[in-house]
Amino acid sequence: MFNRGIYAALLAAAVLMTQTGCWSSNEIEDLSLYAGLAIDKGMVPSVEKGMKEKGGAYDKKNLVTITTQVIPTKTGGSKGQQGGQQGQSGQTASNQYYNTSETGDSVIQIIRQFAIRRDRPFIGHHLKVIIVSHDILKSIGMEKLMDFVLRDNDIRPSCLVLLSEGKAKDTLDISQVPGDIPAFHLKGMIRNRYRTNKVLPKVTLTNLDGLINSKRSFVLQNVITEKGQIQFSGAGIIKGSDGKWIGNLNQEDVEAISWIKGNSRSGTLKYYANSSEPVIYEIKSVKSVITAKADGEDVSFHVRIESDGRMAENWKSGADPSKIAFQEEAKLRFEEDLRRKLDHLMNRLQKEYKAEVVGFGDKLKIQHPKLWKKMKHRWDEIFADVPVTFEIKLNISDFGSSLQ
Amino acid sequence: MFIRKDDKISTSQAAIYLNNSILGAGILAFPRFGVQSVGTPDVWMSLLLSGMIAMMSVLIMVKLSQQFPGRTVFQYAKKIAGSPIGAVIGFIMVMYFMLIAGYELRVFAEVTLFYLLEGTPVWAIVIPFIWVATYLVHGGINSIARLYQIIIPASILILILSFGLSVRLFDINHLRPVLSEGVMPVLSGLKSMMLLFAGCEMTMVLVAHMDDPKQAAKAMVYGTSLPLILYLITIIVVIGGMSADSVMRSTWPTLDLLRSFETAGLLLERFEFPFIVIWMMQLFCNFCSFYYGASLGITQLFGAKLRPVILGITPLLYIIALMPKRINDLFGMGTFIGFTGVGLFLVLPILLSAVYIIRRKGLKQNVQ
Numbered sequence: 001m002f003n004r005g006i007y008a009a010l011l012a013a014a015v016l017m018t019q020t021g022c023w024s025s026n027e028i029e030d031l032s033l034y035a036g037l038a039i040d041k042g043m044v045p046s047v048e049k050g051m052k053e054k055g056g057a058y059d060k061k062n063l064v065t066i067t068t069q070v071i072p073t074k075t076g077g078s079k080g081q082q083g084g085q086q087g088q089s090g091q092t093a094s095n096q097y098y099n100t101s102e103t104g105d106s107v108i109q110i111i112r113q114f115a116i117r118r119d120r121p122f123i124g125h126h127l128k129v130i131i132v133s134h135d136i137l138k139s140i141g142m143e144k145l146m147d148f149v150l151r152d153n154d155i156r157p158s159c160l161v162l163l164s165e166g167k168a169k170d171t172l173d174i175s176q177v178p179g180d181i182p183a184f185h186l187k188g189m190i191r192n193r194y195r196t197n198k199v200l201p202k203v204t205l206t207n208l209d210g211l212i213n214s215k216r217s218f219v220l221q222n223v224i225t226e227k228g229q230i231q232f233s234g235a236g237i238i239k240g241s242d243g244k245w246i247g248n249l250n251q252e253d254v255e256a257i258s259w260i261k262g263n264s265r266s267g268t269l270k271y272y273a274n275s276s277e278p279v280i281y282e283i284k285s286v287k288s289v290i291t292a293k294a295d296g297e298d299v300s301f302h303v304r305i306e307s308d309g310r311m312a313e314n315w316k317s318g319a320d321p322s323k324i325a326f327q328e329e330a331k332l333r334f335e336e337d338l339r340r341k342l343d344h345l346m347n348r349l350q351k352e353y354k355a356e357v358v359g360f361g362d363k364l365k366i367q368h369p370k371l372w373k374k375m376k377h378r379w380d381e382i383f384a385d386v387p388v389t390f391e392i393k394l395n396i397s398d399f400g401s402s403l404q
Numbered sequence: 405m406f407i408r409k410d411d412k413i414s415t416s417q418a419a420i421y422l423n424n425s426i427l428g429a430g431i432l433a434f435p436r437f438g439v440q441s442v443g444t445p446d447v448w449m450s451l452l453l454s455g456m457i458a459m460m461s462v463l464i465m466v467k468l469s470q471q472f473p474g475r476t477v478f479q480y481a482k483k484i485a486g487s488p489i490g491a492v493i494g495f496i497m498v499m500y501f502m503l504i505a506g507y508e509l510r511v512f513a514e515v516t517l518f519y520l521l522e523g524t525p526v527w528a529i530v531i532p533f534i535w536v537a538t539y540l541v542h543g544g545i546n547s548i549a550r551l552y553q554i555i556i557p558a559s560i561l562i563l564i565l566s567f568g569l570s571v572r573l574f575d576i577n578h579l580r581p582v583l584s585e586g587v588m589p590v591l592s593g594l595k596s597m598m599l600l601f602a603g604c605e606m607t608m609v610l611v612a613h614m615d616d617p618k619q620a621a622k623a624m625v626y627g628t629s630l631p632l633i634l635y636l637i638t639i640i641v642v643i644g645g646m647s648a649d650s651v652m653r654s655t656w657p658t659l660d661l662l663r664s665f666e667t668a669g670l671l672l673e674r675f676e677f678p679f680i681v682i683w684m685m686q687l688f689c690n691f692c693s694f695y696y697g698a699s700l701g702i703t704q705l706f707g708a709k710l711r712p713v714i715l716g717i718t719p720l721l722y723i724i725a726l727m728p729k730r731i732n733d734l735f736g737m738g739t740f741i742g743f744t745g746v747g748l749f750l751v752l753p754i755l756l757s758a759v760y761i762i763r764r765k766g767l768k769q770n771v772q
Contacts, residue, residue, distance in 0.1 A: 024523030150653075153518050156663045156674070206573075206664040210650030362577060369584030 032120040035097075035128050036069035036183030038168035039145055041135040045101045063105040064136060064145070067169035068114065068122065069183050070098045097181050099172055107148040124154035128187045130161050130205075131223060133168040134236060134245045141243030143212045150209055157205040160187060163236040163245070165224045175228040182230070186223065189232060197264030197283070198251045200235055216240040217355035217380055219257070222248060237355050240380065247353050249345070256345035259338060260303055260358050262288030269309075269394075271333035273316035281334045282312035284397065290360065292367040299371065301360055301388045305338075311399040321399040335392045342390055349383075356383040415619040417549035418610050421693065422462075422627025424552045425603040427559075427634060428690030429511035431683075433735070434600055434635070435642040435657040442593035445579045445648045448639050450593030451600070455632035457750070458601035462628050464753045465604075466620045469611035471760065477608035478704040484760050491705060493752065497605070498701035500748060502717065504602065504741050505694035506724025509533060510734055512687040513725065515656065520680055530725055534718050537688065541696045541714050545613050548692055555685045560634070562682040566662050566675045567637060573645035573665055598750075599742025600635060603690070604628055605749040609697055655731075695721065 042062035044052075051057075100117070104110040115121050132145060149155050164171050172182045193199045200221045203211070211218045219235040234250045235257075249257070258264035269281040286307045293300045311321040311330070319326055349355060361379050365372040375382050413421065438447035472480040477497065482490030513529045521529065540548055583590070604627075611620045642661050643651055654660040662676040672678060699714045728734040763769045 022521070023525075023528060024521055153522065156666075157660055158664050158666050204664055206646050206650055206660060209653050210647040213649040213653050214647075365584075366577065366580045369581045373585070 026123075030120055031123045032070045032114075032118060033126045034068040034122055034124065035071050035126055035181060036067075036131070036172045036186070037127060037129070037149075038067040038069075038131045038133070038164070038172050039107075039136055040065040040067065040133045040168045041139070042103050042105075044103050048101075048103060060103075060109070061105040062103045063140065064107070064110070065101050065103045065169070066107060066110045067099050067101040067172055068111070069172045069181070070100065070118075070122075071126075071181055071183070072096045096179060097172075097183075099169065101169060107145070108152075111148075124149075124152060125156070127155050127159050128183050130159055131164045131168040131171050131186070132161070133164045133166070134248075135167075137163070137236075137238070137243075137245035139244075142208070142238055143243045146205070146208060146212070150205055155205075157209070159205050160190060161203050161205065161208050161220060162186060162190075163220045163222050165222055165233070165236075165248070170225045171223045171230060173228070174225060174230045176230055185230070190221065194265045197255050197258035197267030198234075199232055200254060200257070201263065211238075212243060214240070216361060216376075217357050219249060219254075219357040235357075237353055237357055239355055246355065247348075249348060249357075252341045253345045253348060256338075256341040257358050259286060259305055259307075259342065260288060260290070260345075262286050262305065268312065269334040269337045271330070271337055273319070277315040277317065278313070279311075279316055279319075279321075279330055279333070280313040281309045281330070281394070281396065284308045284310055290363045292360070292364045294364075294368045294371050297371075299364060299368075299375070299382070299386050301363070301386065302391065303388065304391045304393075306393045306395075308395050308397050311396055320403065322403045327396045327399075331394050331396055334394055338392055338394070339390065346388055350386075351384070354384045355380050360386075360388070411544045411546050411613070412615045413545055413549045413610075413613050414615050415623045417546075417553065418614050418620070418623040419626040419630070420552045420556055421545075421549050421610055422604065422606055422624055423630045424556065424686070424689040425606040425693040425697075426601055426628065426631040428603065428687055429508050429738075430600045431635065431638055432511065432515060432656050432658050433738075434597075435639055435651050436654060437596045437599075438593060438639060439643065439648045439651045441596040442589045444584055444589050445643050446583060446590050447593055447597070447643065448579075448636055449583075449590045450597045451632075451635055451639055453590070454594055454597035454601060455628070455635070457594075457598065458604050458632075459625060459628045461749050461753055462604050462607050462624045463621060464757055465607040465749070466611055466624050468753055468757050468760065469608055470617055470620060472612075473617055474612050476612040476700065476704060477605075478701045481756065484756050484763070494701055494705045497748065498698050498705065500741070500744050501694040501698035501701065502720060502724060503737070504745070505691050505698065506721050506727070507734070507737055507741055508687050508691045508694070509721065509725040510728060511738075512684060512691075514731065514734060515659070515680060516684070519659065519676065526726065530722060533688065533691070534721055537692050537695055538714060538718055540692055541699060542711060544710075545696060548696055551692075552689055555689055559682050559686040562679055563634060564637075566679045567641045569667055569670075569675055570641060570645050570661055570665055573661070574641065575644060575647075578644050578647040579640065596742075598746045599739065601628070601631070601749070602742050602745025603693070605745065605752070606693060606697060607749075608753070609700065 041064065043065050044062055045065070100114060102110045102113050104113065111122055130149065132142070136145065149159070150157070171186065174182045174185065176185065190199060190202045193201065200219060203220055217240040218238055220238060221232055222234045222236050224231050224233045234248050235254050236245050237247050237249065238244065239246045255264070255267055258267065264283060264286050267283045270278050273279055286305065288306070289304045291302045291304070293302065311327065314321045321327065349357065356379060360383065361372070361376070364375070435447070438450065442450055469477070472483065478494040481493045484490065485493065509530055512533070513526050516529055517524065517526060540551060607624050610624070611617055614620055614623065638658060642657050645661050646654070646657065646664065651657045659676050659680070662679055663674070666673050667675065698717060699710060702708060702713045702717070703710045728737055
């Protein structure tokens with residue numbers, strides 16, 4: 001019996017050892033979570049210039065400037081006017097985030113550099129969005145810029161990637177909604193695909209990894225900023241061969257891409273009656289079938305788009321949208337509008353940029369794998385001369401809750 | 405509540421035991437090996453074929469083992485091939501079991517250290533793991549099998565749940581075109597997909613411990629089909645969700661798939677963490693299988709007592725687990741284990757069976 005008592009005591013003592021908690025735990029209060037990361041062309045911020053004069057430099061080239069968005073800031077304000085208290089009555093205009101920029105030539109060195117500038121070390125677990133400016137993508141390819149974030153163990157590959165027309169850091173410093181965190185704002189905006197087909201399907205780091213590896217051109221959603229306001233506008237084309245930015249598509253081009261892919265869940269078409277009275281068609285559903293035809297080495301595509309929609313708005317005076325005759329006429333005009341958008345897109349892709357970003361290549365790959373294998377290495381050039389025909393069938397299935 | 409003294413396992417326990425010997429660390433990285441060796445999204449076909457081959461070899465092993473009721477391969481290899489050769493075969497198998505146990509342990513430690521417990525020393529993860537396993541293995545094959553019965557529903561549930569949530573990323577076009585370059589890539593993928601079934605040579609140990617060895621064929625086929633089905637689901641979901649181009653560049657593609665989405669509104673936002681935690685138990689099972697296999701082998705080869713052997717090989721397992729100096733070494737070790745395994749479960753049973761048949765039928769010898 002005595003023996004058993006000793007064993008029990010030893011066991012109890014051993015169990016105690018497991019009660020000490022996590023070995024390498026970090027209290028979340030002691031960490032800086034960054035939710036947004038903006039990558040810009042190297043520009044030395046004034047703080048850094050000042051620091052450098054006092055000897056705060058290391059061996060680096062000023063290739064990229066990284067701006068991180070840290071949330072939440074300490075209550076009480078960490079950067080004078082920018083930090084502030086939130087949630088207290090009446091104080092809605094203060095920000096909950098804190099942006100810091102640092103310049104260098106390696107993403108990880110720059111991020112680790114914040115450790116000698118801030119009291120709480122950075123942790124990437126909650127990075128939601130990465131914004132890359134066109135400017136840096138003109139000189140450095142996507143693959144290099146994204147290398148670290150794809151390798152890191154903290155940053156999740158569910159993080160979104162966007163492009164920015166102007167400085168990427170400005171997109172993280174917006175004042176659209178008071179108390180809003182720009183990184184979350186951007187992440188939320190990408191969900192609005194069900195309201196408009198001007199938003200491209202989201203591209204996460206995982207998707208981007210595949211796109212980069214496939215060496216094919218692709219598009220990423222563009223963000224523009226003006227006076228602290230932000231907007232998704234069109235898309236930037238990344239050339240597959242070197243991962244560099246070569247140009248932009250506008251909002252209507254993005255709509256056209258959504259039409260061709262048949263993945264838009266919402267969106268509009270419009271024509272002007274009597275030159276100034278808009279009539280609007282709203283998408284209820286879109287279906288598209290892309291057929292790749294191969295005749296020896298000659299490839300052509302036929303796109304059949306079918307859409308169901310609603311007479312959503314009518315300014316035309318004296319017209320009755322509930323009449324079949326009116327709908328039939330409107331339908332033709334809507335098809336015209338869609339055709340115009342499609343032609344504009346094809347012109348841009350085939351003549352101007354010589355980059356195939358819609359996904360015709362995927363269709364060729366699936367429908368004619370042998371041909372694709374031969375063509376994939378210079379697909380962008382081949383595509384520039386490939387004929388693409390469209391067949392559009394719109395159907396106005398209802399006119400809403402008003403007759404006239 | 406009865407406690408069994410004879411240390412035998414039931415038919416379903418045997419099936420689960422074999423399943424847990426096969427299903428292990430492979431699931432975390434194999435989509436990458438598959439895509440790299442096949443080059444097209446047709447990896448699932450190679451996998452299916454490998455599964456079939458593994459199943460046939462399992463059946464051969466069962467037939468062979470049934471000729472020697474109650475005896476494991478360590479014992480009957482000597483009978484068939486003669487003492488010295490049999491001992492060598494047994495010794496190779498013991499070494500192999502230990503290697504694979506150490507490998508599972510190290511993969512587990514690597515993944516946990518990278519994603520879960522950055523900064524924890526590796527021994528703090530490995531040593532408690534071995535201790536707990538030692539305690540379990542002490543209880544014999546029956547206790548091990550009963551623990552497996554508890555763990556397997558949990559690990560299958562979390563696997564299916566995590567994959568189910570990733571369905572929104574799934575795009576069937578990532579798996580197309582099917583057979584774009586003919587069957588050659590599929591065949592060249594066999595080599596790397598066969599490695600996944602390393603562990604099924606445990607059959608030659610399990611049949612001896614079965615309550616009802618007549619049911620062995622059924623049990624072992626179930627035990628091989630379950631991992632095959634789970635691997636198939638994995639490869640389809642991972643390639644369909646990430647695209648072959650992306651899988652090719654990911655060190656742990658299965659985990660990266662789970663890291664590629666966040667679920668809002670559910671109890672948990674990120675599913676790689678519960679997955680790693682639950683899969684930890686699965687790796688533990690895998691480790692215990694081989695740990696037990698190795699101890700049993702040494703016992704039967706050298707006529708030693710089981711318990712001292714179990715304790716005695718713990719340092720060896722620790723050393724093997726910490727042997728790879730870098731992650732490349734670890735993956736290299738995995739490939740080496742795979743090839744050895746393929747040799748053991750494809751070549752060895754056929755050779756042994758051939759010798760057995762020749763001696764029984766041809767030379768009319770009494771091989772018992």
